[in-house]
Amino acid sequence: TTWSVAVAPVDLEEGTVTFLTFEDISAKEEAGQMRRDFVANVSHELRTPLTALLGFIETLAGAARNDPEAQARFLGIMRREAERMSRLVQDLLSLSRVEQDERVRPTERVDLRAIIEGSASALEPFSEEVGSTIDLQLPEDPVLLPGDADQLRQVFVNLIENGLKYGKDGGCVTVRLTTSDRDPSLRGPGARVDVIDDGEGIDHFHIARLTERFYRVDSHRSREMGGTGLGLAIVKHIVNRHRGRLRISSEKGEGSRFSVILPLTF
Ligand code: ADP
Numbered sequence: 001t002t003w004s005v006a007v008a009p010v011d012l013e014e015g016t017v018t019f020l021t022f023e024d025i026s027a028k029e030e031a032g033q034m035r036r037d038f039v040a041n042v043s044h045e046l047r048t049p050l051t052a053l054l055g056f057i058e059t060l061a062g063a064a065r066n067d068p069e070a071q072a073r074f075l076g077i078m079r080r081e082a083e084r085m086s087r088l089v090q091d092l093l094s095l096s097r098v099e100q101d102e103r104v105r106p107t108e109r110v111d112l113r114a115i116i117e118g119s120a121s122a123l124e125p126f127s128e129e130v131g132s133t134i135d136l137q138l139p140e141d142p143v144l145l146p147g148d149a150d151q152l153r154q155v156f157v158n159l160i161e162n163g164l165k166y167g168k169d170g171g172c173v174t175v176r177l178t179t180s181d182r183d184p185s186l187r188g189p190g191a192r193v194d195v196i197d198d199g200e201g202i203d204h205f206h207i208a209r210l211t212e213r214f215y216r217v218d219s220h221r222s223r224e225m226g227g228t229g230l231g232l233a234i235v236k237h238i239v240n241r242h243r244g245r246l247r248i249s250s251e252k253g254e255g256s257r258f259s260v261i262l263p264l265t266f
Contacts, residue, residue: 002026041214045088045228049081084226091230095213098151098237106148106242112191112262113143116177119156123164127173132164137176143191145264151238158231159195159258165225167197167255179264185245189264196257202250210248211236235260 006021056074064070120134127134156175163173174196183190202210202217209215214229216222222229239246242262250256 002029038213042088042092045214046085049085052081053078084223087226088228088230091228091234094154095230095234095237098234098241101148101151102237102241104241105146106151107146107266108148109144109266110147110149110152111142111144112147112152112193113138113141113177115147115149115152116156116175116193119153119160120175122153122157123160126161127164130164131170132167133172134160134164135172135174137174139177139179143177143179143264145191145262146266147242147262148238151241155235155238155260156193156195158235159260162231162258163195163197163199163256165227166221167199171198173197183261185247185261186263190244191262191264193260193262194257195259196255198255201252201254202248202256203252204250207248207250211246 002025004023004025006019006023008019008021010017010019056078060071060074064074116138117136120136123134160173160175167173174194176194176196177191178194179189179191181189183192206215206217210217211232213233215232216227216229219229236246239260239262244260244262247259247261248256249259
């Protein structure tokens with residue numbers, strides 16, 4: 001615990017009385033540290049592609065000036081690096097927006113089944129690219145709940161995309177939507193979406209930290225797949241805003257399950 005002590009001498013007729021005020025500033029210190037870490041992380045994440053871009057610009061203007069083949073190759077790399085920066089900036093904006101929104105509970109009536117269908121079809125091209133399939137297991141009827149459709153769509157795009165990225169190539173991501181009158185973790189009516197992959201799974205040690213910004217189990221793999229390390233942090237804030245729960249369970253070697261549980265009551 002960190003204490004801040006303020007000393008305030010007050011002159012009275014009888015003499016001087018000194019007031020000592022103690023304040024526990026551990027939480028403030030921690031928030032300050034988190035902010036500094038965040039800025040350091042963002043700077044680092046932006047600096048890496050920026051350094052690469054500047055290096056290739058130098059090369060294109062110099063050594064590779066008369067080498068069309070090298071130029072084409074370098075331009076390809078530059079495009080990838082610029083895209084990486086653009087994804088990072090987009091995710092940072094989404095994160096700051098969902099953090100802002102977290103205090104305001106959504107009230108719009110949305111159909112979770114349609115949102116999941118939309119998220120899955122948006123990822124159709126990517127699933128083809130990695131040769132995997134998305135197995136949608138949805139109820140017959142719409143599932144209506146209070147929500148923010150764009151944000152919920154982002155939740156399922158992020159989770160299904162992760163399943164495809166970290167699952168087996170040529171594997172399958174199962175997305176199952178069920179409802180219950182009394183969900184045990186909500187103690188009320190809830191919808192539950194399980195996103196299950198057949199990847200190598202996640203060590204228990206990492207699970208509790210996955211939703212921290214920029215936390216990655218394998219940074220190399222994440223970067224290679226175009227990850228920003230912010231996807232699950234965004235998911236967490238959106239689920240919180242909906243007063244829902246995010247549960248992660250995984251067995252090493254047997255894949256992972258990310259479950260989102262959302263209240264159905266308006
Ligand atoms: P990223 O952009 O790196 O994918 P996320 O916030 O979405 O960032 O995920 C954080 C980390 O959690 C990933 O880098 C990866 O190590 C791990 N992770 C997320 N989803 C899965 C999954 N389905 N299977 C295994 N690991 C996962």
